[in-house]
Amino acid sequence: MQLSVATLLSDSARRHPDRVAVVEGEVRLTYARLWDDVLRFAAVLRARGIGHGDRVAVLLGNTADFPRAYYAVLAAGATVVPVHALLVADEVAYVLRHSGAKALVAGGALRPVAEAAAAAAGIEVLEVSAGEERLPRAAESAATDIAAVLYTSGTTGRPKGALLTHLNLVMNATVCAGDLLGLTPDDTVLGCLPLFHSYGQSCAMNATLRAGAALVLLPRFSGPAALDTMVRERVTVFMGVPTMYHALTEAIAHDDRRPAALRVGVSGGAALPVALLERFEAAFGTEILEGYGLTETSPAATFNQRATGRRPGTVGHPVWGVEAAIADPERERRVALLPDGEVGEVVVRGHNVFAGYLDDPEATAAVLVDGWFRTGDLGVRAEDGFLTIVDRKKDLIIRGGFNVYPREVEEVLARHPAVAQVAVIGLPDPARGEEICAAVVLRHGATATAEDLVAWSRERLGRHKYPRVVRFLSELPLGPSGKVLKRDLREAGA
Incomplete structure (x- = not known):
């Protein structure tokens, strides 16, 4: 079966040529213009001998050049390798060598890092450009061909390259745009999430362009900047991680303006505290739908959906065409499913599960077991199907023999x-x-002692659960997607 991620954009360009596809500051690209730019840059790639079987790395920020480069690589028939924008040159060079990238597309402030990394890997750096020639159409690809290689964060050892097929990404974008969010061409989605990350790439960029809606890019996130953009661009859908919701809640407390067009928020990437969800919904007058997934699940796996209901504190039900269950975390070589109500490892199977890790059969075999993907997350499923993520297996604390x-x-x-x-x-x-x-990071102008917080916790948690140690920080260490880096906290002794 022929299927390409590039059709997400080409179909919308055919149906909505004059609608705005991408907004970046004063730049507004229509679908027709964006698709023309894509086909012209794809022709440039083809002229350099890039086509089926080749991999092209992309090191770009949240600018209009990212979708131009991303879809051009796919339209040329090649595989795109989005590169983490905060890596140093040696780390980028590792990704280039490991992926076997034939070229690196980069520009702007990331150009110096790109040039150093490309030189070490022995490949050329290309800037996004529109050549005189134009491909007549996107290259055909099989549904099972690899569309993208997304590198994991590498919290233990070197990062691994997750292989995502055209089917993985097309289905995830389609489900997110339709069943989960009901996106239409009248929607405007704010894309603050890094586009090199699976959440920003699949749920924000691909889903928005699949629906023919407008994607507003914010190259550098801050609460005030995001709030200003939401008001100015009449954003209807905001996608973010918990730290972004915290920043927006703080920003709106000092701003009289309200994003009147906002109809829904989407949260993923990390667990959203219910208290923060409640504060945001009260301040913004809208609801947050929390979902769950990993790079290896394209990423959306479960979601609080209109069809199945919403329950704050949970990540909802599996998305269409996907199953999620709870397995015995101690049975590593087999998947032994547990009954509802028991805590175990979350396992997933369906059209969203990746094809494995690049050149790493051992790591692939460890997570793809009996047709299921083992997520490494602990969770519990209620009798009515709502899934709650308890924690990462690696973050579980064992105090005096108690979990x-x-x-x-x-x-x-x-x-x-x-x-x-x-x-x-x-x-x-x-x-x-x-x-x-x-x-702990305290709210602006608030005061509390370690003893205050220990006492608060002791009143509300079992004796083995409340914290005996409290450290006050000015900010928490965050990864590129806004996820708290607990490893850094452990290494620093918090």
């Missing part, structure tokens, strides 16, 4: 009136194995 899930502690501390953000980790302890530590 403590950091998210449960974080939810309690997030409700303290002085707490803006919190992350809970386990620190080595000679007597109990691990001790519970809360890293």
Whole structure:
């Protein structure tokens, strides 16, 4: 079966040629113009001998050049390798060599890093350009061909290249645009998420362009800048991670303007504290739909959907065509499913599950077991199907022989009136194995002592769960997608 991610854009360009596809500052590209730019840059790639079987890396920020380059690589029939924009040259060079990239597309402030990395890998750097020639149409690809290689964050060892097929990405964009969000050409989606990340790339960019809606890009996120953009561009859908929702909630507290067109927020990438969800919904007068997924699941796997209902604190039900279940986390070589109500490892199967890790059969075999993808996340499913993510397996704290899930502690501390953000980790302890530590950022102008927060937690949690150690920070360490880097907190002793 022939299927290409490039058709997400080409079909919308055919149906909505004069509608705005991408907004970046003063730049407004119609679908017809964007698709023309894509086919012209695809012709440039073809002229350099790039086609089926080749991989092209893309190192660009959240600018209009990202969709131009991304879809041009796919239209040329090649595989796109989006590169993390915060990597140093040596790390980029590793991705280039490991992926076997034939060229690197880069520009702007990232050009120096790109040139150093490309030189080390022995490949050329290309700028996004529109040549005189234009491909007549996008190259055909099989549904099972690899469309993108997305590198994981590499929290343990070198990052791995997740192989996502055209079917994976087309289905995920289609489900997100239709069943989950009901996007129409009248919608305007704010894309603050990094486009090199699976969430921003698939759920924001691909889904928006699949629906013929407008994608507004914000190259550098801040709460005030995002709020200003939402008001100015009449944004109807905001997609972000919990730290972005926190920043927006803080921003709107000091701004009289309201984004009147906003109809829904989408949260993913990390667990959203219910207290933060409630504060945002009260301030913005809209609802947040929380979802769940990983790079290896394209990424959307489960979602709070209109068809199945919404329950704050959960990640909803599996998206169309996907199954999610709970398995015994101790049975690594087989998937032994557990009944509803028991905590175990979340496993997923369906059209969204990736094709494996590039040149790493051992790592692939460890996560693709009995037809299921083992996520490494602990969760529990209610009898009515709602899935709750308890925590990452690696973040589980074992204090004195008792399991403590950091998210449960974080939810309690997030409700303290002085707490803006919190992350809970386990620190080595000679007597109990691990001790519970809360890293806390206080709300602007608020005061609280460690003793205050310990007492608050002790009243609301079991004796083995409340934190004995509280560290106050000015900010939490964040990854490029806004996820809290708990490894950094553990290494620093919080």
